[in-house]
Amino acid sequence: MEQYKEIAPRLVGVREGIGWTPKEMADLLGVTEEKVLAFESGTMEIPVGYLLDVSRLCRVDLTTLISGREPHLKSYSLVRRNEGFSVDRRKDYDYKSLGYKFAGREMEPFLIEVPPKSGEDMTETAHRGQEFIYVLEGRLEVRLGGEPIIVEPGDSLYFNSETPHALRGLDGKPVRFLDVIL
Template sequence: METGQAYVEIAPRLLGLREAVGLSVDELAAKIGVRPETVNLYEEGETEIPVSYLKDVANACGVDITSLISGHEAHLHDYTLVRKGQGLSVARRADYDYLHLASRFTNKRMEPFLVTVPPKDENELVWNEHGGQEFIYILKGRLEIWLDQRRHELEPGDSIYFDSKIPHALRGLDEAEAVFLDVIS
């Protein structure tokens, strides 16, 4: 699936799920702590949808995030084994490459991703904030992470754990991409 198409395919799943569980736009917005305009925006399929938003909707509606991303239900209960490079590709953002590393496991308490972030100029940073907490462990390259106004550089073997409500932005350094394990709760 091309990067630009993912949110177009996910949007009707969001709308269908909300309607299936009998929630109005206002009710879902209140449940997950966003404005009703945000719910409408993502259900229209005209903009990228943050993975944190998908996670919040899935939790509020009692489904696994996998069903929103792929359209298929997770089905493994004891464990899931994902071979190198075989995670579920989550082509939801033009600037990051995500592989979901536990998409087939049901009732997850965290969402693990292998993320690749390209280098970019500081003025091209994309800021995010969402509920929950996040753990990043650097595998390859150097990563710059901004947590509000604090800048940190991480190298392979470094990690950072933070409250995801803090506005944050990422970029690869040294004109190279950074690859890391990202676990969102």
């Protein structure tokens, strides 16, 4: 089962626990009521940006929304190699949360692997906040507001996440990078 089908009831529970209607939630998040209902129904893939917006607005930890488990560490969190929490939020990206054990995070660090794909297959997303990308392996194309930017190993890119953006690996190879969302 896709993970967004497991996340959907938690979104409903958070909204209803606060006492908001889907329309009130939509207005507060700056999205349509139809989108809120689609995400809450479990019939549509839920972007990480939407989950971040809900977690911030409702003061619920992102780990809790995604996994149903509460993070518990408050002074530090060590995540060993290959132990990041898998966030299966997109079929074409491999997300590993690197801060999932820490309660009260003010940023969301991820290790992400993006496959190569054609420019036509890139899917744009936008969400509140800022984002920092640091490429570890491979070459990454970030289409930022329609402009292609090539980011290579050792390069970093910091941008406003409200700018529509899409990613893909280049040269027929996947790309691995650190992504921090604030």
